Amino acid sequence: MKNLTLLILACLWQSTAFADGGAVQLRSEAGGLAITVFTTPAPLTAGPIDVSLLLQDRDSLKPVLDADVSLLLRSRSTNCEIRATASHGQATNKLLYAAPLMLTESGAWQIAVSVLRNGKRAEIGGTIEVLPAPQMAASYWGYVAFPPLAIVGFAVREFLLRRRLKPKVRSCGIT
Amino acid sequence: MDPVAAAILASWTLSLKAAGLATLVSALYLRGWLRLRAELPHKYTVGRLCAFAGGVVATLLAIASPVDTFSGFLLTAHMVQHMLLLMVGPPLLLLGQPVLPILRGLPRWIFKDALGPFLGCRELQSAGRAIVHPVVSWLALAFTIVVWHLPAAYELGLRSQSWHEVEHACFFLAAVLFWWPVVGVWPGHPVEPRWGMVPYLALADVVNTGLSAVLTFSDPVIYPSYRLAPRLWGISALADQATAGVIMWVPGSIAFLVPAVVLGMRLLEPGGRPAVRCAPALPRRAPRVFRPADLLRTPIFGSILRYRHFRRLAQTVMLSLALAVIADGLFGPQVAPMNLAGVLPWTYWRGLTVIALLLAGNVFCMACPFTLPRDLTRKMASPRYRWPRQLRSKWIAAALLATYLWAYEAFSLWDSPRVTAWIAVGYFLAALAVDSIFKGASFCKYVCPIGQFHFVHAMVSPFEVRVRDGAVCGQCHTHDCIRGSQQQRGCELQLFQPKKLGNFDCTFCLDCVRACPQQNVGILRVQPGLSLLEDRRGSGIGRLNRRSDVAALVLILVFGAFVNAGGMTTPVTMWMHRRHSLTALYLCALLVVPGVLATLCVWISQHWKRPAVTSKELACSFILTLVPLGFSMWLAHFVNHLLSLPGWMPPIELLFLGSGLLLTLYSTWRVACRVAADGRMALAAMCPWAALASGLYAAGVWIVFQPMQMRGMVMS
Numbered sequence: 007m008k009n010l011t012l013l014i015l016a017c018l019w020q021s022t023a024f025a026d027g028g029a030v031q032l033r034s035e036a037g038g039l040a041i042t043v044f045t046t047p048a049p050l051t052a053g054p055i056d057v058s059l060l061l062q063d064r065d066s067l068k069p070v071l072d073a074d075v076s077l078l079l080r081s082r083s084t085n086c087e088i089r090a091t092a093s094h095g096q097a098t099n100k101l102l103y104a105a106p107l108m109l110t111e112s113g114a115w116q117i118a119v120s121v122l123r124n125g126k127r128a129e130i131g132g133t134i135e136v137l138p139a140p141q142m143a144a145s146y147w148g149y150v151a152f153p154p155l156a157i158v159g160f161a162v163r164e165f166l167l168r169r170r171l172k173p174k175v176r177s178c179g180i181t
Numbered sequence: 182m183d184p185v186a187a188a189i190l191a192s193w194t195l196s197l198k199a200a201g202l203a204t205l206v207s208a209l210y211l212r213g214w215l216r217l218r219a220e221l222p223h224k225y226t227v228g229r230l231c232a233f234a235g236g237v238v239a240t241l242l243a244i245a246s247p248v249d250t251f252s253g254f255l256l257t258a259h260m261v262q263h264m265l266l267l268m269v270g271p272p273l274l275l276l277g278q279p280v281l282p283i284l285r286g287l288p289r290w291i292f293k294d295a296l297g298p299f300l301g302c303r304e305l306q307s308a309g310r311a312i313v314h315p316v317v318s319w320l321a322l323a324f325t326i327v328v329w330h331l332p333a334a335y336e337l338g339l340r341s342q343s344w345h346e347v348e349h350a351c352f353f354l355a356a357v358l359f360w361w362p363v364v365g366v367w368p369g370h371p372v373e374p375r376w377g378m379v380p381y382l383a384l385a386d387v388v389n390t391g392l393s394a395v396l397t398f399s400d401p402v403i404y405p406s407y408r409l410a411p412r413l414w415g416i417s418a419l420a421d422q423a424t425a426g427v428i429m430w431v432p433g434s435i436a437f438l439v440p441a442v443v444l445g446m447r448l449l450e451p452g453g454r455p456a457v458r459c460a461p462a463l464p465r466r467a468p469r470v471f472r473p474a475d476l477l478r479t480p481i482f483g484s485i486l487r488y489r490h491f492r493r494l495a496q497t498v499m500l501s502l503a504l505a506v507i508a509d510g511l512f513g514p515q516v517a518p519m520n521l522a523g524v525l526p527w528t529y530w531r532g533l534t535v536i537a538l539l540l541a542g543n544v545f546c547m548a549c550p551f552t553l554p555r556d557l558t559r560k561m562a563s564p565r566y567r568w569p570r571q572l573r574s575k576w577i578a579a580a581l582l583a584t585y586l587w588a589y590e591a592f593s594l595w596d597s598p599r600v601t602a603w604i605a606v607g608y609f610l611a612a613l614a615v616d617s618i619f620k621g622a623s624f625c626k627y628v629c630p631i632g633q634f635h636f637v638h639a640m641v642s643p644f645e646v647r648v649r650d651g652a653v654c655g656q657c658h659t660h661d662c663i664r665g666s667q668q669q670r671g672c673e674l675q676l677f678q679p680k681k682l683g684n685f686d687c688t689f690c691l692d693c694v695r696a697c698p699q700q701n702v703g704i705l706r707v708q709p710g711l712s713l714l715e716d717r718r719g720s721g722i723g724r725l726n727r728r729s730d731v732a733a734l735v736l737i738l739v740f741g742a743f744v745n746a747g748g749m750t751t752p753v754t755m756w757m758h759r760r761h762s763l764t765a766l767y768l769c770a771l772l773v774v775p776g777v778l779a780t781l782c783v784w785i786s787q788h789w790k791r792p793a794v795t796s797k798e799l800a801c802s803f804i805l806t807l808v809p810l811g812f813s814m815w816l817a818h819f820v821n822h823l824l825s826l827p828g829w830m831p832p833i834e835l836l837f838l839g840s841g842l843l844l845t846l847y848s849t850w851r852v853a854c855r856v857a858a859d860g861r862m863a864l865a866a867m868c869p870w871a872a873l874a875s876g877l878y879a880a881g882v883w884i885v886f887q888p889m890q891m892r893g894m895v896m897s
Contacts, residue, residue: 028253029340030409042411048340060411067415071184099250100188101413149835150882153842160847166298168860 028056032117037128039073040064043119044102045134052112052139058104059092061121073123075103082114082133112138195245203237210279213286225282233277240270244349253339255416256407260425266349267326268436271356275364315372315381318358323388325355330392332403339406359385363440376448379441386437390430397426476541476644476704477694486704492690495548503550503605510602522598526605532823534635535816542642542704543635546688551612552625558617568623574730575633579737582630586741587767590748622673625688632688637738638812639684641844645707646687646694647678653701654679662693662702663720669696675721678702682719683712685731710844713805714851726802735804736775739811743880744770746818750887779804782869789865794856802856803870806848810874813841814881821889834885842878846871 028046040062061070075092090105097104118131210233218225243265252259284292299305328334329348338348362372402408402418477483510522517523537544615624625632648654662678665671672693674686694702718724725731747753783800817834853867
């Protein structure tokens with residue numbers, strides 16, 4: 007019974023956040039920069055997502071870290087718009103500019119990236135496909151599954167105990 | 182420093198999960214190592230501790246450092262990560278001989294009660310020996326390395342974070358198996374002949390060399406993801422692949438061949454034998470006297486609790502808050518989220534109370550503001566009457582509780598600051614009136630619905646007010662804990678400490694603690710829920726498993742938890758709006774349905790295997806076991822309102838519910854074992870109750886995933 011505490015602690019460490027990086031969605035060159043756009047999760051689904059960008063000098067491919075990056079996502083079906091600013095602070099990989107977003111619906115979304123560096127603006131755009139959000143319960147299956155697993159573990163433990171003590175005790179009051 | 186280099190070095194991916202697990206394992210190892218070192222200092226050296234720490238650090242570097250962050254961009258980084266997981270982390274961890282220290286570091290109840298049957302199982306021991314057999318271990322590593330380096334499998338890991346974690350877990354576990362016979366981990370039999378480890382390592386190097394040669398000399402890029410990834414600093418994908426191959430080849434070969442050489446040299450030494458081969462014999466420990474933790478003896482908190490005027494101070498603070506709630510409720514803005522009467526009682530106080538019940542015990546009753554005016558009034562005039570014998574039960578409180586649960590929804594109490602304020606005023610007046618007429622804590626024991634909520638749920642709290650040493654009470658003739666003395670009153674709820682059963686009816690007032698001349702009463706750590714299982718007469722409460730009033734109270738609280746939380750979900754709210762049948766619904770959900778279900782469960786339990794107890798005792802015993810599940814629902818619900826952490830709440834709520842279900846099922850099993858003659862009868866007797874608990878759990882899970890009104894929250 008007391009191992010419930012341990013189980014709770016162990017399961018609390020399951021993280022639900024997405025790291026940046028992930029699948030490459032766009033890559034283009036503009037304004038002397040090579041711009042690569044990544045998204046997570048892969049495959050991309052409606053709900054919380056992470057859009058991150060790698061900016062590189064087009065010639066040397068050295069990462070560029072001093073730009074201002076803004077994003078505009080527009081749903082093709084409903085014209086719903088999401089604007090965000092991507093930054094290193096929100097990224098795990100500090101070479102990237104990241105922005106956590108909440109996509110409210112699935113389908114095709116147009117993405118426009120605007121990069122401002124040294125007074126020059128570079129823009130690229132494209133389309134990303136977003137799948138329907140997974141069932142909320144499916145996202146937390148581990149938390150729903152732990153009671154049955156614990157029950158199975160307890161049943162095996164009881165079986166082992168009873169088998170070991172069978173010649174001595176026939177009652178079930180063994181714990 | 183170059184900004185790009187600084188950015189790379191700052192790119193850590195340490196998750197709470199990894200950090201927590203590493204901390205837990207390290208703490209267990211250190212605890213066990215310290216114990217073992219005291220007994221076997223020549224076996225558990227500082228070198229072993231350092232090796233284990235090095236293994237933990239290497240593993241964390243692999244999964245959380247910039248090496249992990251850039252593994253999706255550069256195959257070289259990914260290869261370094263894999264080398265750390267295969268060649269550095271596991272052998273260092275095993276050199277720390279971690280099995281015995283970790284087992285000794287575990288709390289005794291986990292080691293003995295939870296793991297003991299598994300550790301003593303012959304089949305599991307044989308299986309353990311089989312999987313660390315050199316042939317199996319070698320094949321496991323070779324198979325894992327080869328399969329995961331196939332382009333399809335490798336690409337799977339690169340595309341999916343989950344599969345990437347599976348890949349790393351496979352590498353780590355296979356490496357642990359591989360290095361196990363090489364290191365000779367205790368406890369276990371040494372691999373004989375020992376020289377067999379030399380070809381074992383050399384053959385593994387052959388596999389490693391073959392794979393690394395493919396990577397180094399392959400002309401096309403093997404893994405398409407790296408061909409598509411943006412190239413940092415102009416490093417081509419092919420050059421990156423060749424570098425990764427060289428890293429796998431050279432350091433990998435060193436990792437396999439150096440131990441082979443060392444082993445060979447030791448074997449060739451005249452009369453030389455490799456280091457310790459067998460598990461060290463542990464000296465037999467003297468049986469430890471079990472002393473449960475005592476809150477009153479904790480360094481600072483204990484001093485605060487023992488302070489003579491602590492309760493008065495806590496009550497005064499709560500009284501001030503109650504007066505502020507009343508004043509704001511009566512005269513403040515009648516918008517719940519902007520009024521203390523809308524926010525403090527319905528969101529913060531309820532949430533903090535259930536957290537206190539979970540972590541300590543009945544803290545609210547300890548600081549109850551309603552009894553402070555009563556105590557002050559009693560200084561002027563003492564009550565003369567005893568509470569009527571016919572009313573000495575929980576029926577009044579149960580009825581009031583059901584009424585409150587209905588009124589909460591029917592009159593939208595959370596949304597009515599003025600009504601909330603009047604309820605608080607009414608509560609003060611009722612407590613004052615009852616306790617001005619009747620002796621003792623009659624209001625607390627027989628009337629107060631809030632108190633009953635705490636009494637019932639404090640039975641699953643981890644601390645209990647109880648005697649420290651029963652033998653001391655055996656020699657006591659004054660019984661000050663219940664009778665009181667000239668300086669200190671005794672227990673007003675008539676709970677005689679030596680015969681007290683759990684926390685039921687205990688207000689944590691600590692009068693008994695101060696009254697006991699032997700200082701033999703403390704707030705001791707207990708097994709949560711143990712009092713739900715005990716079949717004995719408790720002082721002041723009798724046999725809980727034969728009290729139908731307590732069973733009814735528990736049923737209302739358990740079903741009330743689900744009804745109260747469910748009533749805030751959008752589907753239920755919309756359904757109720759359409760039907761306009763709130764009163765009938767609550768009548769059914771709080772009284773009819775619980776009664777019918779409990780009766781049905783009793784009938785099935787009785788007619789299936791006929792346990793040797795009466796229907797009433799059967800019902801009362803099993804209904805008590807539902808308390809943990811009901812409490813977990815209250816906890817999930819109130820904590821959701823209190824914390825409202827986006828993304829975190831569903832897991833936390835599910836963990837509460839799952840833990841409540843498990844504790845309920847465990848209690849049900851124990852009760853079934855008590856009332857039934859053998860295991861089969863017990864299983865049959867518990868089946869309907871387990872089904873009822875599982876149904877309530879399913880309802881709770883459904884509630885967690887529904888949109889819920891965040892009533893009474895402060896406006897942002």
